[in-house]
Amino acid sequence: MSEPLDPIAHGGALSEAIARHGGEPGEWLDLSTGINPFTLPMPEIPINAWRRLPEAGDARRVCELAMRFYGGALTPLAVPGTQSVIQLLPLLRPQAERVAIVSPTYGEYEQSFRRAGIPVEHVATLDAAAPNRAPIVVLANPNNPDGRETVRDDVFGFVRSHRDRLVIVDEAFADLRQDLSMVGAAGVEPNLVVMRSFGKFFGLAGLRLGFVFASPAILGLLADRLGPWAVSGPALAVAEHAFDRKDLVSELRDRIDKAHGQTRSALNKASVRIAGDTPLFFCCDVGNGAQVREALAAHHVLVRSFDHSPEKIRIGLVPDELSAVRLRETLRLVHPRLQ
Template sequence: MADPNEVPIAHGGALSEAVARYGGSASEWLDLSTGISPFTLPLPEMTAECWRRLPEPAEVRRVCELAMRHYGGSVMPVAVPGTQAVIQLLPWLAPNADLTAIVSPTYSEYALSYRRVGKAVEEVHSLEAAADTQADVAVLANPNNPDGHETMRDDIFGFARAHRQRLLIVDEAFADLRQDLSMVGAAGMEPNLVVLRSFGKFFGLAGLRLGFVFAEPKLARILNERLGPWAVSGPALAIAAHAFSRIDLIGELRTRIAKANTMTRSALNMAGVSIVGEAPLFFYCEVGEGAAVRDAMAGRQVLVRAFDHSPSRIRVGLVPDELSAVRLRETLRLAGARVT
């Protein structure tokens, strides 16, 4: 059950806290603490009716159809108010499960959601190790956050088919640029497979709070019942419909992200830090003393993430332009990041 003394988990994007601690104005900071695209898809014009009315079921169905096509799904997904909201509901997909195996280290909210309702959690290093546990549920982020580790699709298929009595939850929040890893097409075909997709990270619209869950109908119904009516706002649906329909803008966004990835990699290499893991939207770096380097960089108004589970490492998001790349490189040097 919930612990009233539970300490909230620290996440990236806490810019206001950094400003309060280290000074400056938000506009002066370079926030590289998240894995969210530094570029935002151009937004459509919004009618007053979009804000005034409750979303119609037909609007939800249309967006879910577009999402199914965009992500390559074989079943209609459940539209959700961000995948974080779904993580809170994961225990209810298998309410009788006593033990959940989570491929770790990873996003901390998975374990917290199970422990909060009194479920046991076992942290393992791979799906293969999860198979050796007595867990009824396995959770995998692919690519993983924060280290970018990738699990091949054949290995995920193998686990799902060999352990049909276990629920397998795959969070593909960072898979938009690695569709070759995606299990979206199998969700619904494999009855024990649930796949989460984030809308905001790739489209640079995390504040919209929108995601999609692909699962067989019984599990989808559980989520819909737990979420209740009008879980996703009308403006979010309108923006998603616009985004999924603009193949040209999606292509431009992919190109800009690829360029930003190259600039960020170059800055890290020139600063002499070692890249030990990565995903298209972030890099995981060995710097010697992660917390110390993070704090020193924050003192120069550049925000990155450090981790208790990997104290020598930081995660760095993508820079938006060449000037920011130079700033990242020089800040790393001044912060005393250990060179390779």
């Protein structure tokens, strides 16, 4: 059995920042996650969604809506957040002698495979994974935290050329980059698994909901390990509402696009170098990420730094113009003296 691993620090740890730097939650500008700052308007949830266990038909109906919303060819599996599936990925190839992870990326993939005793090899690109013949390959597209993108033709070509290898694609940040998505090939290509996060785009991370697109055999194994009623009735009700309201989705896209522009403008005016981005966050090169993070936190602005990329920070979207001004001026205050 493998040794216990230290937990990974993630964004969104506002209570820890408050314990260190003081203030009340409402006084902080929390830009430490890649979650949409605008929450989809919530529906009125039927009382039975709270009172009763969800019926199989409820989950099936929402999964069919998800298939159409994301552009899948086969019905996905609804899961209680894609993190729950990351924990189970080693079970898909339990005898694998190693896994190749396109890195740096979301750290829980490495943790999951190492915990299962499967060695991890870091590769810089998907093409670089081809020669090492690892039975499992993991790609986040767009990537977190640097926003790196791998064009769909390259992903598709790799999947088709390496049918003996399981290719796992995390599309948590692909809702606004559908041109990159491999959802339509998942399941049709039996060696491809695609994961989609519900909470990041819809601003509902606390709902804990995601969808996995893969072959029926893989989905069956995951469903068996997750057990019955893995996704709550209220989560299914919210998802059904979200997938059915094209008007609200369009409005959400417009708000994200505006916030993205406001955030980019604030960073440019503060002379911060943008190293990469997705529609939901920016990756910035600031020289010493941990030091800049602490300096910003002293002014109650929370961002994310990384051990694997010590020169960088990740900054989520500001919710409004006033927050953009606050970000710009705080960066101007702390950034020049830290270079």
